Amino acid sequence: MSSPSSHQLHPASVVTSAGAPLRLYGKRIAVRPLVATDFEAWSEVRHRNGEWLSKWEPIKSTYLPDPSTNRDAFNNRCIARDRERQTGGSYAFGIFIDGSFAGEVNINNVVRSAMQCGTIGYWIDEARAGKSYMSEAVLVVSKYAFEELGLHRMEICIIPRNYNSRRVMEKLGIREEGLAERFLEINGVWEDHVRYGFTIEEWQQRRDQLTAEWLQ
Numbered sequence: 218m219s220s221p222s223s224h225q226l227h228p229a230s231v232v233t234s235a236g237a238p239l240r241l242y243g244k245r246i247a248v249r250p251l252v253a254t255d256f257e258a259w260s261e262v263r264h265r266n267g268e269w270l271s272k273w274e275p276i277k278s279t280y281l282p283d284p285s286t287n288r289d290a291f292n293n294r295c296i297a298r299d300r301e302r303q304t305g306g307s308y309a310f311g312i313f314i315d316g317s318f319a320g321e322v323n324i325n326n327v328v329r330s331a332m333q334c335g336t337i338g339y340w341i342d343e344a345r346a347g348k349s350y351m352s353e354a355v356l357v358v359s360k361y362a363f364e365e366l367g368l369h370r371m372e373i374c375i376i377p378r379n380y381n382s383r384r385v386m387e388k389l390g391i392r393e394e395g396l397a398e399r400f401l402e403i404n405g406v407w408e409d410h411v412r413y414g415f416t417i418e419e420w421q422q423r424r425d426q427l428t429a430e431w432l433q
C-alpha cells in the first residue's frame with residue numbers, strides 16, 4: 218500500500234456524509250476543517266501569537282515534532298483530526314475571516330450515550346481580537362452540534378482570570394455553572410476552571426434571537 222503524500226487529504230476533511238464540503242458560516246466568519254495546505258498560514262499565525270496563546274494552553278511536548286515548524290507534523294495533526302471527526306470523538310475547525318486563517322474552534326471530548334455532550338475550545342489571532350469573532354464561532358459550532366450532530370449539551374471551561382474568554386460567554390449569555398478545581402493542565406499547572414453550560418433547550422428557546430444577532 219502506498220503511503221499518503223503530505224498534501225493528500227483524508228476524505229473526511231473536506232466532505233460531509235452527504236458529500237458536500239464541510240463549511241459552516243456566521244455573519245462574518247467561515248469555519249472548516251484545516252487541511253495540509255493551510256500549513257503556512259497556520260504556522261505564521263501560531264508563531265506571531267506564541268505569548269498570547271501559551272498561557273492558556275496545555276504545555277507543549279518537547280518530544281513530539283512541532284506542527285508549527287514541521288510540515289509533516291502539521292499534516293499528521295490534520296489527519297488525526299479528520300479521523301477524530303470521522304469516529305465522532307471531536308470536531309476541529311479553522312476560523313477564516315475574509316478567506317484568511319484567523320484561529321481555531323473545536324468541539325472536543327464528545328460523549329454519547331446518556332450524556333450527549335461536547336466541550337468547546339477556541340483561540341483567535343491577537344490581531345483579530347476584540348471584534349467578537351469568537352462569539353460568532355461559538356454559536357456556529359453550537360448550532361452544528363445541536364442541529365447536525367444531535368448533541369444535547371455544550372460545555373465551555375475557562376480559567377477564572379481569563380477575563381477575555383469569560384467575556385465571550387457573557388456576550389452570548391451562556392450560563393455559568395460553577396468552579397471545577399484543578400480541572401485541566403494549562404501551561405504546566407493544574408488550573409481551576411469555571412464551567413459554562415449551553416443545552417439544546419436553551420438553544421431552541423434563544424435560536425431566533427442568536428441567529429439574527431450572530432449568524433445571518
Ligand SMILES: CC(C)(COP(=O)(O)OP(=O)(O)OC[C@H]1O[C@@H](n2cnc3c(N)ncnc32)[C@H](O)[C@@H]1OP(=O)(O)O)[C@@H](O)C(=O)NCCC(=O)NCCS
Binds near residue numbers: 349382
Ligand atoms: C478569548 C478569545 C478567544 C476571545 O476572542 P475575541 O474574538 O477577541 O472575543 P471578543 O472580541 O468578544 O473580546 C473579549 C474581550 O477581550 C478583550 N480584548 C479585546 N481586544 C483585545 C486585545 N486586542 N487584546 C487583549 N484583550 C482584548 C476585551 O475586554 C473584550 O471584551 P469587550 O469586547 O467587551 O471589550 C481571545 O482573547 C483569545 O484567543 N485569547 C487567547 C487564547 C484563549 O484565551 N483561549 C480561550 C481559552 S478558554
